[in-house]
Amino acid sequence: MKEIKVYLSEKDIPRKWYNLAADLPTPLLPPIGPDGQPLSPDKLAPVFPMNLIDQEMSQERWIDIPEEILEVLYRWRPAPLRRAVYLEKYLKTPARIYYKDESLSPAGSHKTNTAVAQAWYNKQFGIEKLTTETGAGQWGSALSFACQLIGLECKVFMVRVSFDQKPMRKAMMQVWGGKCVPSPSEETQAGRDILQKYPDTPGSLGIAISEAIEAAVMDTSGKTRYSLGSVLNHVLLHQTIIGLEAKKQLEMISEKTPDVIIGCAGGGSNFAGLAFPFICDKINGAKIDIIPVESASCPKMTRGEFAYDFGDMAKMTPLLAMMTLGHQFIPAPIHAGGLRYHGMAPLVSQAIIDKLMAPRAYDQLKGYESAMIWARTEGTICAPETGHAIAATIEEALKAKEEGKEKVIIFSYSGHGLLDLAGYEKFINNQLKKYILPDEELKKSIKSLDGLPKIPS
Amino acid sequence: MKEIKVYLSEKDIPRKWYNLAADLPTPLLPPIGPDGQPLSPDKLAPVFPMNLIDQEMSQERWIDIPEEILEVLYRWRPAPLRRAVYLEKYLKTPARIYYKDESLSPAGSHKTNTAVAQAWYNKQFGIEKLTTETGAGQWGSALSFACQLIGLECKVFMVRVSFDQKPMRKAMMQVWGGKCVPSPSEETQAGRDILQKYPDTPGSLGIAISEAIEAAVMDTSGKTRYSLGSVLNHVLLHQTIIGLEAKKQLEMISEKTPDVIIGCAGGGSNFAGLAFPFICDKINGAKIDIIPVESASCPKMTRGEFAYDFGDMAKMTPLLAMMTLGHQFIPAPIHAGGLRYHGMAPLVSQAIIDKLMAPRAYDQLKGYESAMIWARTEGTICAPETGHAIAATIEEALKAKEEGKEKVIIFSYSGHGLLDLAGYEKFINNQLKKYILPDEELKKSIKSLDGLPKIPS
Numbered sequence: 001m002k003e004i005k006v007y008l009s010e011k012d013i014p015r016k017w018y019n020l021a022a023d024l025p026t027p028l029l030p031p032i033g034p035d036g037q038p039l040s041p042d043k044l045a046p047v048f049p050m051n052l053i054d055q056e057m058s059q060e061r062w063i064d065i066p067e068e069i070l071e072v073l074y075r076w077r078p079a080p081l082r083r084a085v086y087l088e089k090y091l092k093t094p095a096r097i098y099y100k101d102e103s104l105s106p107a108g109s110h111k112t113n114t115a116v117a118q119a120w121y122n123k124q125f126g127i128e129k130l131t132t133e134t135g136a137g138q139w140g141s142a143l144s145f146a147c148q149l150i151g152l153e154c155k156v157f158m159v160r161v162s163f164d165q166k167p168m169r170k171a172m173m174q175v176w177g178g179k180c181v182p183s184p185s186e187e188t189q190a191g192r193d194i195l196q197k198y199p200d201t202p203g204s205l206g207i208a209i210s211e212a213i214e215a216a217v218m219d220t221s222g223k224t225r226y227s228l229g230s231v232l233n234h235v236l237l238h239q240t241i242i243g244l245e246a247k248k249q250l251e252m253i254s255e256k257t258p259d260v261i262i263g264c265a266g267g268g269s270n271f272a273g274l275a276f277p278f279i280c281d282k283i284n285g286a287k288i289d290i291i292p293v294e295s296a297s298c299p300k301m302t303r304g305e306f307a308y309d310f311g312d313m314a315k316m317t318p319l320l321a322m323m324t325l326g327h328q329f330i331p332a333p334i335h336a337g338g339l340r341y342h343g344m345a346p347l348v349s350q351a352i353i354d355k356l357m358a359p360r361a362y363d364q365l366k367g368y369e370s371a372m373i374w375a376r377t378e379g380t381i382c383a384p385e386t387g388h389a390i391a392a393t394i395e396e397a398l399k400a401k402e403e404g405k406e407k408v409i410i411f412s413y414s415g416h417g418l419l420d421l422a423g424y425e426k427f428i429n430n431q432l433k434k435y436i437l438p439d440e441e442l443k444k445s446i447k448s449l450d451g452l453p454k455i456p457s
Numbered sequence: 458m459k460e461i462k463v464y465l466s467e468k469d470i471p472r473k474w475y476n477l478a479a480d481l482p483t484p485l486l487p488p489i490g491p492d493g494q495p496l497s498p499d500k501l502a503p504v505f506p507m508n509l510i511d512q513e514m515s516q517e518r519w520i521d522i523p524e525e526i527l528e529v530l531y532r533w534r535p536a537p538l539r540r541a542v543y544l545e546k547y548l549k550t551p552a553r554i555y556y557k558d559e560s561l562s563p564a565g566s567h568k569t570n571t572a573v574a575q576a577w578y579n580k581q582f583g584i585e586k587l588t589t590e591t592g593a594g595q596w597g598s599a600l601s602f603a604c605q606l607i608g609l610e611c612k613v614f615m616v617r618v619s620f621d622q623k624p625m626r627k628a629m630m631q632v633w634g635g636k637c638v639p640s641p642s643e644e645t646q647a648g649r650d651i652l653q654k655y656p657d658t659p660g661s662l663g664i665a666i667s668e669a670i671e672a673a674v675m676d677t678s679g680k681t682r683y684s685l686g687s688v689l690n691h692v693l694l695h696q697t698i699i700g701l702e703a704k705k706q707l708e709m710i711s712e713k714t715p716d717v718i719i720g721c722a723g724g725g726s727n728f729a730g731l732a733f734p735f736i737c738d739k740i741n742g743a744k745i746d747i748i749p750v751e752s753a754s755c756p757k758m759t760r761g762e763f764a765y766d767f768g769d770m771a772k773m774t775p776l777l778a779m780m781t782l783g784h785q786f787i788p789a790p791i792h793a794g795g796l797r798y799h800g801m802a803p804l805v806s807q808a809i810i811d812k813l814m815a816p817r818a819y820d821q822l823k824g825y826e827s828a829m830i831w832a833r834t835e836g837t838i839c840a841p842e843t844g845h846a847i848a849a850t851i852e853e854a855l856k857a858k859e860e861g862k863e864k865v866i867i868f869s870y871s872g873h874g875l876l877d878l879a880g881y882e883k884f885i886n887n888q889l890k891k892y893i894l895p896d897e898e899l900k901k902s903i904k905s906l907d908g909l910p911k912i913p914s
């Protein structure tokens with residue numbers, strides 16, 4: 001019998017992160033200001049600590065992981081690589097399906113990997129408090145956890161609709177000392193402005209980001225910074241430990257390079273964490289299908305534009321070159337909260353433009369259907385976001401069966417769904433609707449790109 | 458650096474369960490009928506399948522674990538043995554603290570170990586449906602999970618107060634196809650009787666057991682049986698895989714026999730699962746402190762009587778020789794729902810009488826305080842029940858510090874608290890009260906033992 005769980009020992013944990021920026025065929029477009037000029041690092045200094053800004057701009061292929069960060073990560077890392085033998089059997093597929101189990105982190109998702117790194121770098125820089133936004137609550141929980149262990153205060157602006165759907169996420173943040181308020185809130189100018197215009201808004205990550213940045217830069221002590229849970233280069237960098245571990249684990253069991261790599265993608269960091277370390281192989285000629293999976297309710301990769309856009313609704317961020325639906329996009333209140341961001345990480349966006357990967361979108365019903373198949377075969381309850389990745393995994397496993405090929409499929413099991421059971425309950429009771437972003441909504445939100453600097457062709 | 462996670466490979470999983478009944482210094486008292494006569498196995502046949510009744514009565518020291526059961530358990534077993542280095546550091550203790558991480562099972566607790574075994578034996582016996590009760594919801598979830606994977610229907614009567622406090626437990630059972638109703642319910646005579654007498658009752662495990670047994674024996678098809686999540690010999694037997702794995706894991710890292718073994722104990726199966734395989738060593742002369750930990754709101758081990766008592770309120774079960782508060786006991790609605798049962802497993806009770814172990818009780822505030830220390834050092838959020846075990850662990854670690862001894866402490870991390878965050882929130886907001894069962898309540902409930910057959914002295 002082959003073991004279905006592959007454990008990497010702590011001493012073999014990767015000691016460097018991988019930076020795809022060093023290897024992208026097309027160099028990454030720099031962030032720019034509203035004037036169209038590339039942003040100098042000091043412009044970001046009120047928002048991020050300089051050590052993370054350096055990382056954000058870095059072109060180094062490998063970046064050392066400080067030992068103190070590893071000391072925190074050992075609580076759950078290296079994460080097991082597992083084989084989904086029960087799902088394989090159910091699907092009668094010749095494919096071998098592997099997944100990295102990121103649900104084992106104390107906060108329940110991959111987010112904790114960068115949360116710990118960011119908290120540590122901020123602490124090193126003398127920062128005492130971090131502000132952030134959260135959608136589904138995974139990021140807010142992860143940063144609260146990290147701040148507790150590293151010794152920082154943490155303030156979280158949580159998208160209103162998720163705050164209401166998932167009250168226990170707030171409790172979780174409190175356990176780790178984090179303070180959580182629904183966004184838009186009355187605590188910031190950005191929040192007050194939105195509330196005046198749309199008093200009943202479900203909120204959005206774009207709004208919550210505006211509030212969190214404002215709360216950071218308005219703190220006159222200079223000891224507060226902002227922390228982002230996805231999208232940016234340094235965030236994706238910290239997640240590459242997932243794929244780097246996976247490579248070692250596949251080697252341990254003498255498994256070949258995967259044929260298919262899958263991850264759900266909201267801002268892109270979970271997907272990138274698994275996929276980026278394998279992209280080298282693809283650039284060097286390996287035939288790998290790489291599939292970022294998004295929600296059909298927020299389809300920036302499959303239906304958005306590649307353009308310079310703001311990361312937030314109040315236009316407080318620099319302009320980033322990304323696949324986007326426009327920063328004014330307000331997503332429908334579907335349950336996979338982590339997939340509701342309007343833009344995709346510049347590194348992932350550029351890799352899509354360079355045809356290194358082919359995105360795919362599923363609606364939430366497909367996500368829950370797939371999550372239910374998973375729960376009733378593999379046994380565990382996944383995050384609704386992860387359900388989207390499982391949808392693609394099932395599709396690819398069935399394709400392999402049709403083709404009669406022994407493909408190796410690997411996906412990121414990005415988080416558990418134990419705080420998302422209200423969504424499951426609605427799905428089981430047929431209270432969820434299929435929702436695909438209508439064309440007119442798409443056109444409307446894309447309009448917010450009008451007048452912004454264009455990507456040079 | 459020593460690794461803080463000790464993984465046992467799947468091929469080294471224990472292949473036999475350990476039956477303490479074979480080694481107890483005082484032979485276990487048999488279950489008896491209301492007439493005081495030992496129960497013949499056929500009396501139990503309407504309630505349990507014969508293969509489990511045989512196991513319940515067995516005096517064999519080692520009992521084979523069927524391969525088909527292991528095939529289900531591999532999803533999360535062997536469970537890691539972990540060292541709590543971060544808690545050790547926080548406490549500045551010379552003790553080495555280990556714990557078996559039972560929270561990794563899909564249903565989130567140790568309960569899944571016996572759920573799978575019981576579902577499998579019932580299926581083998583031709584049974585199609587199981588009924589059961591659940592307190593905190595861990596057992597109902599575990600049995601729903603097991604029934605889904607083994608292919609049985611599952612009906613769960615959930616103690617009303619927990620049903621209301623933990624709505625997501627019901628959703629979890631539904632994900633795995635289980636049907637869950639609050640108890641007392643209108644579906645059984647036992648439920649209707651209680652509701653008429655106490656319309657506002659928070660319910661109790663004793664009542665829910667009555668309902669579940671009634672629902673099983675009243676099914677005229679003969680294809681329904683009842684399943685109990687703790688207390689009985691065969692249930693404790695199935696849990697011994699925990700301690701048997703732990704022994705192998707301690708050996709792997711060349712660690713000595715533990716000085717202290719700790720587990721929280723509601724009905725006793727979690728505690729027994731870890732402790733029983735080590736009791737042999739104690740019987741053979743090893744000096745080990747073995748500590749079952751209960752809730753001060755339900756103190757049958759520290760303040761109850763050792764007597765023949767019913768397992769349920771409606772007196773449908775046989776009489777078991779156990780430490781008990783009396784079957785009419787209605788526990789206060791504290792948050793550690795799994796610690797609210799009125800009786801302790803006969804095997805554990807006899808071992809206490811034989812002075813093989815020394816029970817301890819903590820109130821719920823102490824439990825949450827300890828759980829918070831854990832969350833802010835080790836990082837994970839434990840079940841409130843587990844918090845009681847951590848309270849004892851911390852006490853013992855500090856004692857080792859005082860004595861300047863390098864003790865080895867091991868405890869069972871019986872479950873996660875991700876569906877118990879409402880309790881944490883109340884604790885953080887100072888909405889929970891210290892509650893210790895008052896003497897007059899104790900006296901009142903002990904009275905329900907009057908008139909029952911006595912244990913021969």
